Each structure stands twice: as C-alpha cells, then as structure tokens.
Amino acid sequence: MKTFWKLAVLVVAVVACESKKKEVTATDGAKDRTKTRVVTAKYADGTVRAEISYLGDEKHGLAKSYDQKGKLTLELNYVRGKREGVSKKYYEGGKQVYQTTEYKNDNIHGLQRKYREDGALLSEARFIDGQPCQGLKEYLLDGTEKKKYPEIVIKQIDRLQAQGFYRIEVSMSAKVGKVRYYRGKLSREGCITDQLEPLLLDRTERVGIYEYDLPPGGFFMEELNIVAQVETLFGNAYIVQRSIPIAIQN
Secondary structure (H helix, E strand, O other): OHHHHHHHHHHHHHHHHHHHHHHHHHHOHHHOOOOEEEEEEEOOOOOEEEEEEEEOOEEEEEEEEEOOOOOEEEEEEEEOOEEOEEEEEEOOOOOOEEEEEEEEOOEEEEEEEEEOOOOOEEEEEEEEOOEEEOOOEEEOOOOOEOOOOOOEEEEEEEEHHHHOEEEEEEEEOOOOOOEEEEEOOOOOOOEOOOOOEEOEEEOOOOEEEEEEEOOOOOEEEEEEEEEEEEEOOOOOEEEEEEEEEEEEEO
C-alpha cells in the first residue's frame, strides 16, 4: 500500500510539472522560438501604427501598417525575416488596393500592379530579383494600353582633332522626368543588371554623356548598346535599349 501511494504522489507531481510547462509555453510567446507572436507599435495618441508577427527574433507571418485614423495602409508577408509572397498597399481609407507587389527571397520578383481608385488596372511592371525589366504595361482611363513611349536618341560629337575625345550624348525623344542611362546590355530576361555602366548625367539637360579617349593614329570600333531607365508619370520604370555601331579614327 505504501508503494502504491508513493507511485500516486510521483504521477501527480509529474502531471503538475508538465501542466506548468504548457502554461508557460502558451502565455510567454516571447521566449518560445517555436511560436509566433504579434508585436504592436502605436502612435503617440495610442492608435495602433503597426502589427508585426515574429517567430523568435525574426519577422515571420503577416505585418500590417495603419494610418493615424486606424485605416489599413499596407499588408506584407514575411518568412524568416524576408519578404515573401504578395504585398498590398491601400488608398486612404484602407478599402481599395492601390498596389500589389510580388516578393521572393526579400526581392521584388514577378509583377507589380497598380490600380485606380475605382479598381481599374493602372499598370503592370515586371521585376526579377529586385531589378525592373522591359515589358511595362500602363493603361489609359478608357482601359486601353498606352503604346507611345519616348525612344533613345544618340548624338555623336567628334572632338578628336581639337580636344582629343569623341563624345556620345544620350537623350530621349520626348521630355521625361527622372532618367538613368547605362552602357551595356540588359539581362537575357530584359532586366537591369549590376554589370551595366552608368553614364555621367547632365541633370539640367537630362543628357547622358560618354567619352572615348583615342591617341593620334588610334582606331576603335564597337557596337555600342545604350540602356535607359525612365520614370513614367505613374511612377513606373520604363526600360528601353538601343544599339549603334561606333567607328573612331584619330
């Protein structure tokens, strides 16, 4: 009989111990790296500014941002600290989606779509590994796709005899806002790459400049490829490229 009671007391003690462990796991998520927890940030007036899901010390799960009126402005998913899946930005009021963006391994990868306030599609832009690509589609108020975009204009200026250089000036066929010019070629998928060489930009004239230095008696020839990245009125990146043969003799 004494042995029986000793065993009973032991079983009760073990059960009580296990129950206590479960209570700690359920209530103390900040110390449990196997469970997600939601961290809330607030404005000065106490209104919720953001709700972010964490797994351990890493963002993991859905993150939401709000304006000071408590309306949703952004939804973004994380996997182990990296952006993954489709994010959503909202117009003021938190009901109508303004922009959706596809992410992969923390980079924009796939399509970024923008919408008008009535829900009509405004644009579709393609990205690969965080870099903008050719194939931008923008839509007019009547729903038809915009077809006319500026083209690259290349001007060759020979200063070899007078100043010892041959200059290439690059501009667009129509007035544009922000623009970047590069020397080199797009990736196989038609995207901006780190291998492109930025051209010196005259910001006042929106002109890209590249110069060849050639000693007397020298000769140089290449197929020059120029890439332009233009910001459109809708805030998208329009990518275009053009090649011309270059033959220089001093």
